[in-house]
Amino acid sequence: MQWNDLREHRQYPELTKLDGARAAYERDYSRLIHSPTFRRLQGKSQVFGAGTGDYYRTRLTHSLEVAQIAREAARSLLRRYPEVELNQADSPGLIIDSEVVECAAIAHDFGHPPFGHKGEEVLDGILDDLINTEVKKIMKKNRGAKSPQPEQEIRAELKRKYEHFEGNAHNFRLIMYLEKREDIDGLNLSDAVLLGINKYPYPGTESKKGMYHHEWQYIHEIRNRWDIPAGKKTLEAQLMDLCDDIAYSAHDLEDGIKAGKIEVHEHFLQDPHINRLIVDKITTLEDLFWNGWTREAIGKKVEEVLASFLRIWNEKMPFC
Structure with a gap:
């Protein structure tokens, strides 16, 4: 199988046949920017709350800026390093495609909640409260049983079911499950774009920032097909992550100066x-x-x- 076949592969067969001249990653880009999740980024804060003023960045404008930086950085790298081109790379994970990096940048903050990391903490706390409530219900129901299930075991099962709230993991929950396209779950993005978004390539059981179990199963399958070493990101994911750092390092400072905080x-x-x-x-x-x-x-x-x-x-x- 050629690298291109691996990279353009999708989790589900495409139900609608589109014009063959339209590149796979152009379809991904269209699905991302027309999704409700993308539009919702306009109401999410970057540094200053949405509604503070029309000057300050939101997660939406930040994502667009990251995408522009990532696209140009990818093109620059391709001009200087031909070994990362599709037909010359030694592995599908060592390829850089400017369209893939741009798509990954557009989607990189989809899972972040309103109010940033503070909102993340609140949602995570709600899940913990839910687990505690469910544990009490089950323990009460099991009273008097001949061999009641131990509380620790009940809690572990509920933890696997509800997991925790983490923005990067929720990103994949949205694009692979909650967003709907035709009769399938998720946006059905190409595998290259999915791995380009995957900044933390491990399950949530290994790290708080890891992926939820449901989505990790497919991502892990892709990584095995691509023969990517455990814990390593693709070049496109690394570039997207770096461009995210570049964007917020400069732009958050600019917003802070404009607001008089710096x-x-x-x-x-x-x-x-x-x-x-x-x-x-x-x-x-x-x-x-x-x-x-x-x-x-x-x-x-x-x-x-x-x-x-x-x-x-x-x-x-x-x-x-």
Whole structure:
């Protein structure tokens, strides 16, 4: 079987035959952005609550930004490293396809609840309360039985049934089960896109961030077919995860500055660590332009540039 056949394989046969000229990953992208789950991201906070203002990012705008960064990063890597192309890679998990990475980025936050990680904690607590209530009911019902089931065993069974709430695991619950397409469960995405979303490739029994048992069964099956080492992500999943970090590292900072929660002058002019990092970077450049400059002179120029940056920022930022 060719790598392309493995990557474009889907959990269920497609019930509707589409135009053969339409690429498999284009179908995945369409299914993702037209799904109710994607639209619901507009009501979920990134850093500042949705409704705080029309400037700040939501999970929806964040996902679109991650997708753009991921797509361009993938294209750049493909230009520089031909060994990750479809026809040259040694494994389906060592391939980079810009469309797959873009789809993975679009879907990477589908499972995150409103109010971010605090909402995640609340939902997880609700499941714990549900398990405790069910345990009490069963224990009460079993009173007087000749050989009642031990409480620990009951609790373990309920834990397997209800598991826990975790955003990344819930992501797969949505795209593989709760979303509906025709007469099948889930969006029936290609295997390459599913593994591209899979940042934590292990079951929830091994780690809190792992997948729920129901969805892990199929993901584990794909990983075996692709011969991916245990605990390792595909290159596309690694790239998507990195682009997520790039996006929120810069954009969350920007939103914080706009909201007045972060003072630009405090961090850019009064922080010697930032100044020292910039000077160290400049002094290691192998550029003849810097020959003859002392560290003190470069440091002075850095201060001037940062001061100029702050002045322009304060002039422009109020109008953003």
